[in-house]
Amino acid sequence: MAKNRTFTMLKPDAVEKGHIGAILEKISASGFRIVAMKLTQMTTKDAQNFYAVHSERPFFADLVEYMTRGPIVAAILEKDNAVEDFRTLIGATNPADAAEGTIRKMFADSISENAVHGSDSDENAFIESAFHFSGREMF
Numbered sequence: 001m002a003k004n005r006t007f008t009m010l011k012p013d014a015v016e017k018g019h020i021g022a023i024l025e026k027i028s029a030s031g032f033r034i035v036a037m038k039l040t041q042m043t044t045k046d047a048q049n050f051y052a053v054h055s056e057r058p059f060f061a062d063l064v065e066y067m068t069r070g071p072i073v074a075a076i077l078e079k080d081n082a083v084e085d086f087r088t089l090i091g092a093t094n095p096a097d098a099a100e101g102t103i104r105k106m107f108a109d110s111i112s113e114n115a116v117h118g119s120d121s122d123e124n125a126f127i128e129s130a131f132h133f134s135g136r137e138m139f
C-alpha cells in the first residue's frame, strides 16, 4: 500500500486534561510519522470553515464553541493507508461506541467532546492540512 497522509487535531478537551503526551505516544507507537505539528487555537471563523459541512446540524454552535475554547494540537501524519488506519485508531465518533484500545475510548468522555479529529478522505486530509500548515512547516 502507498504511503499517504492524514490530518489530526488533539481537541481542546484532550489538551485541557493533559493528554497530549499519551495520545502522541499512541500515535507514534501505531506507526505514524509526524510530518507537521503545532499548538494553536482556532478562531470562530476557523472552526465554522473547518466544520462547514456540519453547519446545518443542531450541534454546530456547540461544536464551534468547543473547538475554539482553548488550544489544540494540529498535526499531519504519514503512514501506509494513513486516513483509514487513523480513523480505526481513533475509534467511533461516540466514545461509548468506540472499540477498546482506541484513542476515543481511552481519552474521550462524550460524542461532542471526543478528544481527537481524523480526516475522512485523502482529499479532506489535503484541504485540512493546507488550512493549518504552510509548505515550509511540513517535513
Ligand code: RTP
Pocket (backbone or CB within 6 Å): 054, 059, 063, 092, 093, 111, 112, 113, 114, 116, 117, 118, 119, 120
Ligand atoms: P471529526 O470530524 O472531528 O474527526 O469527527 P467524526 O468524523 O468522527 O464525526 P463528525 O460526524 O464529522 O462530527 C464532527 C464532530 O462534531 C461533534 N459532534 N457532536 N452532539 C453530537 O451529536 C455531535 N455529533 C458530532 C464531535 O466533536 C464530532 O467529532
Ligand code: MG
Pocket (backbone or CB within 6 Å): 120
Ligand atoms: Mg468528521
